[in-house]
Amino acid sequence: MKPLPRTARAYIVCAALGAGACALPALLPPSPTPWATAGLLAALYALCELPARCRLLGRGPGGSVALGAGSFFPVLLAAALLLPPAAAALTALPGGLLARVEEPPAGWRRAWRASATALAAWAAARTAAALGAPAALGAGPAGPGLPRALLPALAAALVFCLVLTALDGGIRATADALPLRAAWRGLLGRALAPHLVHGLAGLMMGVLWRSAHGPAAALLVLLPMYISCWVFAQYHHERAAHQATIRALVQAVDIKDSYTRGHSERVGDASALIARELGMDGDRLDTIRFAGILHDVGKLGVPTRVLRKDGPLTPEERRIIELHPEYGHEMIRGIGFLGEARDAVLHHHERIDGSGYPYGLRGEEIPECARVVAVADAFDAMTSTRSYSRARPVATALAELERCAGSHFDPRMVAALVRALGRRGHPHAGEAGSGGDRQADAATADGTGGQVPAPRAPGPPARQDRGARTSPRGPA
Incomplete structure (x- = not known):
C-alpha cells in the first residue's frame, strides 16, 4: 500500500x-x-x-x-x-x-x-x-x-x-x-x-x-x-477486464523469461512518465502505458532455450529473437482496445537513423508510441541490476540516451524523460534481480557499458556476448 x-x-x-x-x-x-x-x-x-x-x-x-x-x-x-x-x-x-x-x-x-x-x-x-x-x-x-x-x-x-x-x-x-x-x-x-x-x-x-x-x-x-x-x-468493468488481459500476457512472458521479470511493468511506467510530460492524458496515456507493458509479449513465440541461453547468441539465434516484435504484433492485433499500442509493440526496436528492425523505419516513419517505448525500454535496461552487472546511475543512463538522441532515439522523447525524472526521480532504478531487453541492453561501442543497442549492419547479424553485453561497433 x-x-x-x-x-x-x-x-x-x-x-x-x-x-x-x-x-x-x-x-x-x-x-x-x-x-x-x-x-x-x-x-x-x-x-x-x-x-x-x-x-x-x-x-x-x-x-x-x-x-x-x-x-x-x-x-x-x-x-x-x-x-x-x-x-x-x-x-x-x-x-x-x-x-x-x-x-x-x-x-x-x-x-x-x-x-x-x-x-x-x-x-x-x-x-x-x-x-x-x-x-x-x-x-x-x-x-x-x-x-x-x-x-x-x-x-x-x-x-x-x-x-x-x-x-x-x-x-x-x-x-x-x-x-x-x-x-x-x-x-x-x-x-x-x-x-x-x-x-x-x-x-x-x-x-x-x-x-x-x-x-x-x-x-x-x-x-x-x-x-x-x-x-x-x-464501462469500468470493461476497463478492468482489459487490465486483467494485460496482466495475464505479462505474467506469461515473465514465467517464460525470468531474465526480464518486472521489466515490462517498469517500461510501462517509464513510457507513461514520458507521455505525461509530452501532454498526453486520458485514453492516450493508458495506451502508451499498455504499449510499454506489452512491448516484449512477442517473446512468448521465441524458444525458451534461446531466451535463457547463458552463452553468446549465434547469428541464427539472434535472428530468432529479432522476430519477437512481429510475433507480439501478431498476438495482439485482434485486441481492439490496445489501439496504437500494437504499432509500438511492432516498432519499438526501430531507430531514428533507420538502422533498427524489423522494417528499418526512420524518423517520423516510426509511430510516436513506439518512439516513446524505445526510450523507456533502453532506460530501464541501463538502470536495472542484472546478474552480470550492476545498475548504471540514472544520470549516466540519461547522458547515454542524450548522446544517442537523433541517431537511435527521438530527441523529443529523451528530453521529456530527462525533464520528468528531474522533477520526480526514478523509483524503479536499481531494483535487484530485474532485467532488461536483450536488444535494448547491448552496450555502446566505447565500452563504457552504456547499454544502448548496437545497430544492425547489412548481412548476417554480429554475435552478441550477453555476459559482457559489449559491442565492437558504435552507433551508426
Missing part, C-alpha cells in the same frame, strides 16, 4: 476544515435551514451511496458490476437549488462519509470525498441563490418556473464541476507529486458533460419537489440515474 504523503494529508485536513466552516452556519441559531427538506435530501443521498458498499446491493443488474460513486450527484444539485448554501453543504457530508472506497487508506479517502462534495455543494448553492433559483423554484399557484430555473441550475452544475475538478487536481498534485498543470490536465473536459447532465436531473428533482406532486415524485428521477450509474460501471 502506497502511504499518503504528508502534503496530501494536510490538503485533506484543510478541505475538511473548509467544509466544516461552510456547513456550520446551518447548525447555529438562528438558522433558516428547512430541516425537513435538508434531512430528507441528506438521508436520500446517504442511502444512494450506501448500497455501493454492500457486496450484494452494490451490483448492477445481473450482479456483474459494482455501482460507482458520484452517479447520485443530482441529489446534491437538487439540494443546491432548494436549500441555503450551509444546509446544502451539510447535506453532502453523510453520503460522502458512507461512499464506497476501492483502495486504502479508507478513512482519509472518505474524509476527502465528504469534504470535496460539501465544498462543491456549498459553492453551487451560492451560485444558484445569486441567480434567483429559490424564487424560480418557489411554490405557488402556478408551481415552479422551469424556464427561469434553467440558468441557475446549469450555472450551479458548472460551479459544482469546477470546484470538484479543482479540488481533485490539488489532491492529485499532492498525493502523486505532480505539477499542478499536469494534475489538472483533462479533469474538466472529462467531468463537464456528466455534471451538466446531473444538473438537469437535479433541476428535475427540484421542480418535482416543489410541485403539487411533492418529494415522492422527485424520487422517480433517481431511476434513470441508477441506470446511468450501471452503464458507467459497465
